[in-house]
C-alpha cells in the first residue's frame with residue numbers, strides 16, 4: 001500500500017475539492033461515490049438547484065484553480081430584496097459597494113469539480129460504490145463488492161455519512177442531530193420572454209412571513225430556483241397543503257405577487273419532495289490521525305446563513321494550508337485540525353439557526369432595517385474598528401467562532417444605540433459615535449485581558 005494513498009468517500013462538493021487539493025500535492029487518490037457519474041447522467045441538463053457562494057468558498061475555488069471559470073457563470077446577488085404581502089419591495093445591500101454573494105448551480109459546480117479531479121493521472125473515480133462502513137481498526141473501506149484500504153481515509157459523504165456511522169460505534173464518540181420543525185420544498189420561476197429574469201437578477205429575493213418564508217435565487221437561463229421553508233405541522237404548514245385549492249389559496253394569501261411568476265406552481269408543489277433540515281454535530285472528527293470527517297459529514301447545518309458548502313470548502317483550504325505548513329505530516333495535521341475546527345463549525349451552526357429567525361421574521365421589521373443602516377454607517381465611520389457580523393461571516397476569513405463572539409458583543413452595542421431616544425429619526429450623530437467609542441474601548445480591554453493566540 002502506497003504511503004501517499006488517500007481514499008475519499010463521497011464525491012459531492014467538498015469531496016471533489018479535497019480530491020483536487022490532495023492530487024495537486026501528489027497523493028494517489030481513490031474516490032468512492034454512491035451515485036452514478038453525473039457527467040454520464042446529464043445532471044446539468046436538469047433543473048438547476050443553486051447555492052450562494054461567498055468569500056470562504058471562493059478561496060477554495062482559487063486553490064482548486066477554477067475561481068475565474070466558476071465566477072464567470074455565477075450571478076452576483078448584491079443584497080436582499082424583500083417582498084411584503086402587498087408586493088412592495090425593499091432592497092437591503094449585503095455589504096459595501098462591490099461586495100456580493102454569488103448564485104452558483106450545484107450540479108454545474110459539482111460536475112466541473114469532478115472533471116477537474118478526473119484530469120489528474122493520480123486520481124481514480126469510482127461511481128455507484130456506496131461505502132457500507134469503515135473498519136476503523138484496519139483502515140478498510142467496505143464497498144458493495146470487496147474492500148479497499150489506505151493510510152488516509154476522508155469521510156466527505158454528507159450529513160448521513162457512513163464513515164461517521166462507523167465512528168459512532170466507537171466508545172466516547174459524541175454525536176447529536178437536531179431537526180428543525182420546518183421542512184423545505186423547491187419551486188421554480190421560469191425565464192421571462194427571451195430568457196430574461198422576471199424579477200431583479202442581482203438580488204436574493206425573500207418573502208418573510210413570520211414563522212415561514214419563501215426565497216428565490218437567480219439562474220443563468222433567466223429562471224429562479226425558489227425554496228419554501230414551512231413548518232411540517234400546524235396552521236400554516238405542509239400537512240395542511242394537500243389539494244390544489246389549498247396550495248393556491250395559501251400562495252394567494254401569503255405570496256400573491258408570485259402567482260403570475262410561477263405558472264407551474266401546483267404541479268411543482270405536488271411533484272417536488274418536502275425535505276427536512278438537520279444540524280449535525282460530533283466529536284472527535286478523526287481516528288488515529290488516519291481517518292477524518294469533513295464537510296456535512298462532521299458539521300451539517302441549516303441553510304440560512306448560506307454557509308454549509310462555504311464552511312466545508314473552508315475545511316479544505318485549512319487542510320491544504322496545514323499540508324503545506326507541516327509537510328504532509330498527518331500526525332500533526334489531523335489532531336490540529338480536528339481539535340480546533342469544531343469550535344468554528346459549532347459557531348456557524350448556531351449562527352445559521354439564529355439567521356433563520358432573522359430571515360423569516362426580522363428582515364421585514366423596521367427596527368431591524370434601522371439597525372442594518374446604523375451598522376453600515378458605523379462601518380463607514382470606523383472602517384478599522386467595526387465590521388458587522390454578516391460581513392465577518394460572509395466577506396472575511398475570520399474564524400466563525402471569533403465572528404460569533406464579536407457578533408454577540410455587537411448585539412449589546414446595537415441594543416444600547418437603538419434604545420437612544422429619537423434614534424429612528426436621527427442616528428448619524430456624535431452621541432452615537434461616542435457610544436460606539438466607549439464600547440470599542442471596553443472590547444479592546446476585554447480582548448487584551450482574555451484572548452489567547454489561536455493555533456490555526
Ligand SMILES: Cc1cc2nc3c(=O)[nH]c(=O)nc-3n(C[C@H](O)[C@H](O)[C@H](O)COP(=O)(O)OP(=O)(O)OC[C@H]3O[C@@H](n4cnc5c(N)ncnc54)[C@H](O)[C@@H]3O)c2cc1C
Nearest residue numbers: 010012013014034052131157158295296303306308309310
Ligand atoms: C436547501 C439547502 C440550501 C442550501 N444552500 C446553501 C447555500 O446557499 N450556500 C452554502 O454554502 N451551502 C448551502 N447548503 C448546504 C450545502 O448544500 C452543503 O453544506 C454541501 O452540499 C455539503 O457538501 P458535502 O460535499 O459535505 O456533502 P454533500 O453535498 O451531501 O455530498 C456528499 C456526497 O457523498 C455521497 N455519499 C453519500 N453517502 C455515501 C456513501 N455511503 N458512500 C459513498 N458516497 C456517499 C453523496 O452521493 C454525495 O455525492 C444548502 C443546503 C440545503 C439543504
